[in-house]
Structures are given as structure tokens and as C-alpha cells.
Amino acid sequence: MAGPHPSTTDSRHTPRGRIDKRNAILEAAFAVFARDGYAKASVDAIADAAGVAKPTVYNHFGGKEGLFRQAVSTTAERATARSLAVVHGLGSDVDDLAHALREVGYRLLLCYTSEEAWALRRLLHAEISRFPDVFDTVRGSGPDQFSEALADRLARLALAGRLRLEDPVRAAEQFVALLTGPVEGRSALGTRPVSDQELRDTVAAAVETFTRAFAVPRGRLGDGPSSGQEAAL
Amino acid sequence: MAGPHPSTTDSRHTPRGRIDKRNAILEAAFAVFARDGYAKASVDAIADAAGVAKPTVYNHFGGKEGLFRQAVSTTAERATARSLAVVHGLGSDVDDLAHALREVGYRLLLCYTSEEAWALRRLLHAEISRFPDVFDTVRGSGPDQFSEALADRLARLALAGRLRLEDPVRAAEQFVALLTGPVEGRSALGTRPVSDQELRDTVAAAVETFTRAFAVPRGRLGDGPSSGQEAAL
DNA sequence: GTCCTTTTGAACTGGTGAGTTCATTCTTCA
DNA sequence: TGAAGAATGAACTCACCAGTTCAAAAGGAC
Known part of the structure; x- marks a missing residue:
């Protein structure tokens, strides 16, 4: 320091x-x-x-306080970096959109359900009233950054004519919510293990809902955008 | 007791x-x-x-421990009862489905973002490792019950030909996730106030996504189910 | 009024933990 | 090998707090 x-x-x-x-x-x-x-x-x-x-x-x-801040910040940065790496793996020229979203979603959910991530979330919830600045530190270069990155990728997919989005940030939030929301309850805030099958089912359901809401139906076998929808953006 | x-x-x-x-x-x-x-x-x-x-x-x-258990349980039951009451207000014979979902969603979000609910969630996160049974108590007659109730209502809507659902419980989870997920981040875990407009926008976006994914498009001006889709259940 | 239960205030015990001090030892580099 | 900074262990201070005890005081029920 x-x-x-x-x-x-x-x-x-x-x-x-x-x-x-x-x-x-x-x-x-x-x-x-x-x-x-x-x-x-x-x-x-x-x-x-x-x-x-x-x-x-x-x-x-x-002292204890400084130690807490540093420990949480360091861990949070590591966790964010891992999630960011996953998001950066989502290209805009994918062939099978649902498959790509499932892949990214699954990896994100693995990050989200890691022991470290649960512990971090529990700590933040527990101490946010005593250390509001720690939350700001984490968010400052944290999920905010992450949310933006995911929104960017979704916007690219929209430009490529694969998604129909009005608000990429909102869509990113909803994608993450669909992934993580159902898991939160089922794992008892991270204290009970969630089977890999359950994770994959959750991802499949989330991507199904997301694509039903946002995916542009593709012409059969055509791999280029053909509807001119992307010109609207 | x-x-x-x-x-x-x-x-x-x-x-x-x-x-x-x-x-x-x-x-x-x-x-x-x-x-x-x-x-x-x-x-x-x-x-x-x-x-x-x-x-x-x-x-x-x-002692302190028993006091904690009782205080949390009591508050949790009150909060769950409020959410349940909102869900029970969702009928299956609504005229404007999206409107009804927005109404219920908004009221649910009000429950979710109440000061008491935030405090409860923070406490649960903070102490779940020390009091796992408290979480079980809360869930035993809590969000589980709530989730089931919402799933029931959605199943009714599916039977009435208004929704196309494979798994009502999953749909209920996703509906709640779409509502609450985006708010969680924006309010800094409940430590920053969220404007009513932001709440309403979130609800509108959640319902929009949900209906795009699950709503059965209605024949113009027809108010009875006409596609026979409900017979499949 | 009388009995019984509950409540009260206050002091007390025992334990735990943050933060400090300091003389001693270790490590690293010249 | 020698000097300087870092790490060590052990003891110490000070504060806070869970839980207990007990004699005195309310406060109804009959």
C-alpha cells in the first residue's frame, strides 16, 4: 500500500x-x-x-481492517479476471449461437459457483454495511467491468444479426440473472454442493429462455445475416 | 416455543x-x-x-443463539407471507397477461427490495455457515413455498393457454431471477436506494423477456384459448 | 390484602481478542 | 563476515461481552 x-x-x-x-x-x-x-x-x-x-x-x-480490505480486494480481482476471460471467449462469428451461449454460460456458472466466489459473496453481503467502500472497490473494477464486457459481446452479436436487442446492458444483466438466479436457491447460498448435471440443466434452461427472447431465427443453412436486421442498429 | x-x-x-x-x-x-x-x-x-x-x-x-434463531425466523415468515399474498393475486383469467405480470412483478420487487428483506438476506448470507439450520427453517416455509406457489400460478396460466411451459418451477425461478437479478447489482446489495422508475423499468424488461420466451401469442381480440395447446398438459 | 410470577438493576465472572512492546533471531546482500 | 532490515515469540494492556446471580420491585389473579 x-x-x-x-x-x-x-x-x-x-x-x-x-x-x-x-x-x-x-x-x-x-x-x-x-x-x-x-x-x-x-x-x-x-x-x-x-x-x-x-x-x-x-x-x-x-491492522485487521486493512488486512480485510486487501484480502477481499485481491480475491475479488482474481475472481473478476476469471469471469472476464470467459466472456472474452464469446466471439460474434459463432456458428451455433445457442451452443456458444451454453458454453460461455456453463463456464460463467463454474466461476460463479466456485467455493471462492461463494465465500466472497457471503463476505460482501455480511460486511457491506460496515465496509461499504470494499464493495465499491470490488465493483469499481469488478462486475461492472464484467457486465460491460458481456454487454459488448452481446452488442456484437446483435450487429452480426444474431440477436435482437434494444439494450445490451439490460440483456447482459438478464443473461447472468437467468444463469445464477436459479442456482442461488438450490445450493443454499453455496453451502450445499450442486451437481454438474443440475448446473448444465440450469444453463440449458437459461440459454433456451434467452434465445427464445432475443435470438434472430436463422434462415435454413444460411450462415450469413440475411434479414438486414442488423442495419437497424 | x-x-x-x-x-x-x-x-x-x-x-x-x-x-x-x-x-x-x-x-x-x-x-x-x-x-x-x-x-x-x-x-x-x-x-x-x-x-x-x-x-x-x-x-x-x-441466550443469544436462540434469540437470533427466533428473530430471524419470525421476520422471515412475515416476509414470506407478504410475497405469498402477492403471488396469490395472480389469477389465470387475466385479460392483459403482460400487464398482470408487470403488476405482480412490481409488487414482488417491492417486497424484495424492502429494507427488511435486504437485512434478512444479508444476515442469512453472513451467518449461514454458523447457522445452517436457520436457512433451512426459512426455506422450509419460505421461498420454497413461495416458488411452488408461483409455479402453480404459472401452470394455471399454461393450462389456460396463455403460456407455453415445459417446467413451471423452472419458469418461476427464471421469472424471479429476471426480476431480482438486475436489481441486486444496481442497489449495491440494498445499501443504495433504487428509484421507483428503475424498479419499474426492471420489471418491464423482465416481463418483456419472459413473455417473449413463454407467452402464447393471442389471436386478435379472441379471449378464449384457441390453439388447443393446453390439451398437451 | 395476599400469593405467585415476572421483571428489574446491578454487580460479578470468565473468556476472548485487538493491538503493542521488545529483546532475540533470521535473512539478505555487500 | 558484518551490517541492516525483517520476522519472531512471548508477554502484556485494555476493552468488550456472554451469561449468571440475587435481592428488591411490579403486577396481575383471587
């Missing part, structure tokens, strides 16, 4: 051990916070889990 | 003051738990907020 370490790779003032410890602490901190919640998590437990002495934690992060 | 009080209205062994105090404690407890989280909420603060002495709390609920 505001430590005396220059951001460039300076071998003189950034001992290699420090970064390892820092990462170990962040990892352990997230795990303990996720398991016990902010209030019940003790700095001693985190230090133990990280294999580090308590004062080291205070050296690096100042 | 298992107290020495008969369930009938027995004026002899149920002093009127007790129930008032009990309710006051439950209300104050939910408020304090919602504000501070389980771990940081103190029984003293709850007793103060309820205008009651600390031992009284222990007389009624045994």
Missing part, C-alpha cells in the same frame, strides 16, 4: 521473502475471514494459518 | 405483558442483528433497544 517499496522490481529494497509472506497472509486471511466472518476471525488465527507471527501481520497491513 | 404456555388463549397463565415484551425483544433483536451482525451485536444493546432488562431476554430465549 503505502509501504517503502518502490513499484519497480528493485532487488535491493524488496526482499523476496516479504512478498511470499504477504501473499501467504492475504490467502490465509481470506480463508479465515470466509470461514468465521469478520468479527469472529482473529488476527492470531490468521497469523497461525499463514505460518507467520502476529506482528508481521501488523507490519504489512496495519 | 416450548415454554409453559398453552397455545390456547388462556388468560390465567399468559400474562398480557409477556407477549408484548417478547415481541419487543424480537423486533429489537432483528434490528440490532441486522445493523451489527451476529458476532458484534451485544445482548445488552438488544435489551436496551427493546426497553427491557437483560435477564428478561435470557428468560424468554435462553
